Ligand code: HEC
Ligand code: HEC
Ligand code: HEC
Ligand code: HEC
Ligand code: HEC
């Protein structure tokens with residue numbers, strides 16, 4: 001009867017504490033998820049006035065991109081003037097004439113034509129005699145597309161976009177620790193009760209029996225008196241702390257998943273993925289050197305002298321899915337190299353961009369890119385993951401010694417078109433009974449190869 005009662009209360013206690021721990025964990029998780037879940041939508045500017053709705057903007061966009069985009073932008077001056085709402089500045093008839101043959105209009109002595117011709121340093125616009133008035137109406141409809149306006153994301157939404165979230169795992173560790181403590185308390189509590197019963201059953205008088213409430217043997221005293229219990233709890237505590245300490249130590253210097261915020265939001269997804277620019281175009285030193293290298297901003301300007309703005313769909317995607325105003329990021333690039341869009345020239349005012357380094361082996365280890373990429377024929381993606389899909393670059397592999405060694409054990413030597421290896425391979429392979437050789441057989445596990 002007494003025993004039953006005891007069990008019941010202990011179990012109730014355990015259940016209650018488990019419940020408390022879980023609700024703590026849950027509320028912690030909810031703290032993380034405080035955003036109200038409303039996707040940030042771009043705010044469209046006001047629709048164009050009705051008089052300008054002649055023509056099909058979608059068809060016009062195609063014509064504009066193939067004929068005009070090399071010299072004109074909608075909202076910004078390029079080789080030619082910005083064309084947004086040009087129908088408000090000029091008569092439609094004038095525009096037909098101008099676009100079909102601007103030189104003829106200028107030669108005819110038209111005042112407006114000569115004015116803008118002189119304003120743009122008498123540079124010549126192509127003639128487009130093959131465009132019909134309908135084509136031109138379509139193009140002009142497109143030039144009236146209002147500029148999309150970005151809405152700045154709140155901090156919560158940005159936190160949601162962050163690729164790695166370590167807070168959650170921290171909370172789980174804390175929760176586990178709390179649980180361990182609670183269980184410990186329960187055990188002690190139960191032990192105290194059992195000891196008391198034991199004493200009672202054996203008729204042992206505990207010192208302060210009469211003044212029940214304040215005068216029981218304190219729990220800690222009962223605990224200390226039971227040597228077995230002290231031993232068990234000590235072992236338990238040691239194991240628990242060793243477990244957590246081990247985990248923490250193994251994580252020191254391992255930055256898998258590290259994705260710092262860069263000074264310019266540079267997307268590998270857009271460049272290496274959508275635009276299919278080769279990795280080696282930018283990371284050109286991988287071919288012959290230890291380092292892959294980060295490209296200088298001059299390399300960026302090879303393209304970005306022309307590309308001041310991303311395509312409309314790309315822009316929308318950036319705002320909606322990644323919370324980034326891509327065009328602003330390109331402006332940061334311009335500010336860094338001192339590129340003046342108005343004059344299409346360098347102003348000479350530069351402020352270097354400091355990219356945050358992501359992959360970093362400790363000094364004691366030696367790693368050579370050329371050896372792996374050129375000689376070893378390993379794709380970048382094997383070690384760096386699907387970079388062409390990364391909006392934000394992060395460290396994909398652990399970069400630990402075990403990681404290097406595992407691959408050296410498992411990878412066979414690539415013999416294709418490599419006379420040097422064929423020789424060595426033949427020799428070694430004979431010694432090892434003719435089997436395929438791995439990098440380990442070549443000496444890829446020797447300390448000196450990777451450590452200075
Ligand atoms: C080779 C570059 C070039 C191309 C291609 C080009 N333009 Fe132009 N455009 C100019 C320049 C430069 C001017 C400024 C006047 C000048 O110097 O002739 C101009 C002026 C204009 C103007 C007058 C703008 C104003 O504010 O009055 C319109 C309209 C225009 N272009 C429309 C077009 C359209 C439509 C196309 C495509 C079918 C096109 N342009 C293709 C270079 C170009
Ligand atoms: C248009 C130029 C360009 C191309 C193409 C490009 N990258 Fe990059 N890469 C950069 C820039 C700029 C950075 C530094 C900013 C960053 O980390 O996002 C970088 C950073 C990196 C980093 C991290 C460097 C560090 O700090 O540890 C890796 C890894 C990388 N690129 C791999 C690749 C791979 C693999 C490809 C091909 C699939 C590729 N890159 C294509 C420009 C480029
Ligand atoms: C080979 C051409 C090329 C090179 C080199 C290049 N870009 Fe781009 N960049 C593009 C194209 C194309 C787009 C996107 C156009 C689109 O989708 O409308 C773009 C878009 C961007 C954007 C907006 C999207 C994003 O990634 O955030 C930024 C910022 C940018 N580039 C920065 C850079 C930087 C910095 C470098 C140098 C490390 C660089 N680019 C090198 C072609 C290039
Ligand atoms: C065998 C694995 C492996 C392969 C394959 C590989 N990398 Fe790396 N990469 C690393 C390691 C390890 C580091 C860290 C090096 C260090 O800190 O010294 C690194 C660092 C980098 C860095 C930043 C630091 C630096 O070295 O300049 C860039 C950029 C980079 N890699 C790009 C590339 C590109 C591009 C390719 C493909 C052409 C590639 N990597 C292929 C393992 C690899
Ligand atoms: C994805 C597989 C892979 C990973 C990961 C890898 N390696 Fe290698 N490693 C190779 C291959 C393949 C070769 C042989 C290249 C060749 O043919 O010369 C090689 C060769 C080497 C060599 C020359 C060995 C010799 O005997 O000449 C060194 C040094 C080396 N790797 C260091 C490292 C270090 C340091 C790391 C970790 C940071 C690492 N490797 C990670 C595949 C890998």
Ligand code: HEC
Nearest residue numbers: 253361362365399400401404405408444445446447449450
């Ligand atoms: C294939 C390359 C490679 C070989 C072979 C290699 N190491 Fe390492 N070693 C590394 C790398 C990379 C690191 C850095 C790991 C990190 O930062 O977590 C490292 C780290 C270490 C460390 C520092 C402790 C640590 O974990 O950070 C010691 C000690 C060490 N190696 C000893 C050795 C000894 C002894 C051998 C020979 C039996 C050896 N290594 C062979 C690549 C190698």
